[in-house]
Amino acid sequence: MTATLTDFHPLAESVQPVFDTVLARSPHEPEFQQAVHEVLGTIAPVLEKHPEYVEAGILDRVVEPERQIMFRVPWVDDAGRLQVNRGYRIQFSSVLGPYKGGLRFHPSVNLSIIKFLGFEQIFKNALTGQGIGGAKGGSDFDPHGRSEAEVMRFCQSFMSELYRHLGEHTDVPAGDIGVGGREIGYLFGAYRKITNRHESGMFTGKGTGWGGAEVRTEATGYGAVFFAQEMLAVRGDSFEGKRVGISGSGNVAIYAIQKATQLGATAVTASDSSGYVVDDAGIDLELLRQIKEVERGRIVEYANRRASARFVEGGSIWDVPVDIAVPSATQNELSLADAESLIGNGVLAVSEGANMPCVPDAVAAFQRAGVLFAPGKAANAGGVATSALEMSQNASRQRWTFGDSENKLREIMSDIHRAAFDAAEKYDVGGDYVAGANIAAFQRVAAAMLAQGVI
Secondary structure, three states: OOOOHHHHHOOOOOOOOHHHHHHOOOOOOOOHHHHHHHHHHHHHHHHHEEEEEEOOOOHHHHHHOOOOEEEEEEEEEEOEEEEEEEEEEEEEEEEOOEEEEEEEEEEOOOHHHHHHHHHHHHHHHHHHHOOOEEEEEEOOOOOOOOOOHHHHHHHHHHHHHHHOOOOOOOOOOOOOOOOHHHHHHHHHHHHHHHHHHOOOOOOOOHHHOOHHHHHHHOHHHHHHHHHHHHHHHHOOOOOOOOOEEEEEOOOHHHHHHHHHOOOOOOOEEEEEEOOEEEEEEOOHHHHHHHHHHOOOOOOHHHHHHHEEHHHHHHHHHOOOOOEEEEOOOOOOEEOOOHHHHHHHHHOOOEEOOOOOHHHHHHHHHHHOOOOEEEEEEHOOHHHHHHHHHHHHHHHOOOOOOOHHHHHHHHHHHHHHHHHHHHHHHHHOOOOHHHHHOOOOOOHHHHHHHHHHHHO
């Protein structure tokens, strides 16, 4: 599901011309338009208090990437046939630090999706307070069903072009959908071979035996749960005894399930593109990891091996009654109808584990109903926050323990929650974490852009 022009509500006069320019320049990029509209819809009060941002054209510049890179990726499959995919890297903003953002390998990848992800990354990274800019990249290559050799050859071809735009002081990629430890290993190995440099800090999400950080794999899922925990605490509540619905079955979903369970909740769902499973006894994490991470199988296998679980093909995972929802699959996966179903079943909080998984009308419905809602740029910032910690460890040649890294992640997520909460209070939209996160992040970016001049 994707937003269309009719989904966009009128914006304040101070920001509407900026959005009109985005529509004119990017007419066939609905996901990017949606991401920009969401930010512009909340920051008009900041512009009223800071007219210098308008005079300096901060918005006009921040919605236009500093650099857009698109290239072909030729490679040969195991049958000897030539394949050609398309590669992308959108370097959106380096005002706070080197470009930072993941690489996504999935058939759905196109320019609009990479630009929306890169735009979101600017503000997500700003919220971490760690001095990193915003970027995103990837390819329409699908690693699912490909052999190890095919994935390796693709990654090597992909990096043969992308390497020239990377570096620990320039652009530091990480993983995303379709890019896990295997792919990162091949990509980093190709970069090291081509450049004759072992720059550990130019790629994050590496194996812990060769420069990777503890908790990096778990960070996005853990972070989404930590943020929800902070929201619940404001109302004197917690995860203890709650039913949690989580979509997806990749890293984010798996480790959101793990952390929610550790906090006393029962995670009852997981999904992939074929359908979803419901396990009222609580998702068996080891079984799920075996199927998805080791066997790279489909979610139906979980139900086949678990007596307490059932598989549902079609329908909506959000029809399952839960107290807390963590959409962790992909953008625009949760519709208005899904939101109404969750609200009708008494959901208390929604924390976006994926990037922009809720359509705008769903977000509005949650907010009208008084449901605690955490936008992805705040709730799923744990992944990039821990990537920045990995960069720090690489720069100092240090290693931190799992416990140390998790504690640092928890502190960062608490700080992000506080920044969003306080910004919402300051601008008279208390409890609106969407506005609060956008305002807090935008102010950090805008102040740096103003200080550095027109570049």
